[in-house]
Amino acid sequence: MAPPTILICDDEPTLRELMRVSLGDGYSFAEAADVAEAIELANTVHPDLVLLDVMMPGGTGLSVLEHLRSVPALQDVPVVVISAFTADRDHLAAYDAGANGFLKKPFDPDELERVVQELLAPAGG
Amino acid sequence: MPGVFERLGERLSRRTGSLPLLSHLLIGSAVLAVLVGAAFALALLAMSDLRSSTNAQAHSKDVSRATLELESVVNQLDSSLRGYVNSGNPIYLGQWRAGRSSLPTVFAALNKLVASEPVQAAQAQKLATDTTAYVNDYGVPLIPIFNVNPKVARSSDLARQGLYYINTIRGDLSNLLAGEDRSASEREAIAKREASRAVSSGIAALILAASLLLLFGIFVAHGVVRPVRTVAAGASRVAAGDLSTRLPEQGAAELHELTEAFNAMARSLEHGKRELEAQNEQLRQSERLKSELVSIVSHELRTPLSGILGYSSLLLKREFDEEDARRYLEVINSQGQRLSSLVEEFLDV
Numbered sequence: 001m002a003p004p005t006i007l008i009c010d011d012e013p014t015l016r017e018l019m020r021v022s023l024g025d026g027y028s029f030a031e032a033a034d035v036a037e038a039i040e041l042a043n044t045v046h047p048d049l050v051l052l053d054v055m056m057p058g059g060t061g062l063s064v065l066e067h068l069r070s071v072p073a074l075q076d077v078p079v080v081v082i083s084a085f086t087a088d089r090d091h092l093a094a095y096d097a098g099a100n101g102f103l104k105k106p107f108d109p110d111e112l113e114r115v116v117q118e119l120l121a122p123a124g125g
Numbered sequence: 126m127p128g129v130f131e132r133l134g135e136r137l138s139r140r141t142g143s144l145p146l147l148s149h150l151l152i153g154s155a156v157l158a159v160l161v162g163a164a165f166a167l168a169l170l171a172m173s174d175l176r177s178s179t180n181a182q183a184h185s186k187d188v189s190r191a192t193l194e195l196e197s198v199v200n201q202l203d204s205s206l207r208g209y210v211n212s213g214n215p216i217y218l219g220q221w222r223a224g225r226s227s228l229p230t231v232f233a234a235l236n237k238l239v240a241s242e243p244v245q246a247a248q249a250q251k252l253a254t255d256t257t258a259y260v261n262d263y264g265v266p267l268i269p270i271f272n273v274n275p276k277v278a279r280s281s282d283l284a285r286q287g288l289y290y291i292n293t294i295r296g297d298l299s300n301l302l303a304g305e306d307r308s309a310s311e312r313e314a315i316a317k318r319e320a321s322r323a324v325s326s327g328i329a330a331l332i333l334a335a336s337l338l339l340l341f342g343i344f345v346a347h348g349v350v351r352p353v354r355t356v357a358a359g360a361s362r363v364a365a366g367d368l369s370t371r372l373p374e375q376g377a378a379e380l381h382e383l384t385e386a387f388n389a390m391a392r393s394l395e396h397g398k399r400e401l402e403a404q405n406e407q408l409r410q411s412e413r414l415k416s417e418l419v420s421i422v423s424h425e426l427r428t429p430l431s432g433i434l435g436y437s438s439l440l441l442k443r444e445f446d447e448e449d450a451r452r453y454l455e456v457i458n459s460q461g462q463r464l465s466s467l468v469e470e471f472l473d474v
Contacts, residue, residue: 012428014456018435021453055424084427085420106431109439 007047009038022109035059054083062097069098078119146377153341164330171323185309191235252297259290352380368395432460
């Protein structure tokens, strides 16, 4: 059985690597550094989960989220927004746009791992 | 009718617009006081004339009474003298003497009453002369004639002579009474005319005063009440928030000052409100910029902090080969350097 594919969208390479290392070897990863790349990879890779930064070149991560929710094949993909904008209004904006989880930067690697595992766990399991 | 009063009031207000309101009220009150005073003075004059007329009538009655009393005495003299000559009864002689003795008193009373009236005084004087002539030239000589020769005393010649005297006296009495009646009528007519004129003048003054009072009321209503209501309505609009409210600056001096002060107040309030709104907008903008700045600073700081805390946490909790561990430490170091630079930049700002 192929490992779940996680699309990591963040303009900071070190943070993309940190997410990758935090989640370990049980996943295959696709990485995007800007909004256009994120949308393109989502359309082509069809990830099982998306980790999405908010502030990226070419727009905001929320526009990527809105795209995912508008495409039938991608609208059920779990999305975890990971943002350095941590006010309540940013939190609410992410959930309003259809996010399944929200982590504040700096995030705890173990918490990221736990959230991802929960979202990818089979229903009822 | 209200329309007529309204136009009249506006015209009055316009004509007297430049004078102070206090002057309007004082002038109006003074004119009214003078007119009401004049009306009362004319009414008093009319009453005085009526009293004079009444006094004149009473005086005429007194003169008539004195004249009739004199006529009565003359009749008594005539009848008692003729009674004595015809009958020889001494009772008549007593009546004759009583009549004679009362003459001075009766004449004195009559003269006193007519002393101030030259015509009547002359008539009274003639009456006294004729009566004295009757008594002294006819009556007094007739009694001794009767005592000596009653037949001669009863002769028709002497009787005609007596009748002549008596008729002359009666003529005098009639003249005096008629003259007094005429004089009394003239006095009464004059008094009535004056009283009527005074009453007419009083009524005219009262009507004029009432009309002026009405005009004064209309003026007060238009010159004071209406402008005050306008100001009150303007104040209500300002209180309700309409600071653009302005009132026409017109009317009497005090009202002009009031509307000017009101407009100045409204302008000041409107200006103050605009300044406050501008300051509020500046504050809101400043707050928004501050919030955005804090958000950006927070984001910029949290990105390297995420690397430092994330990799250090992984190094502390998990096992890595030496090469990876060293690379993660380098990442931590470089993110620390980046964080330090950012902090310094922010502090410089």
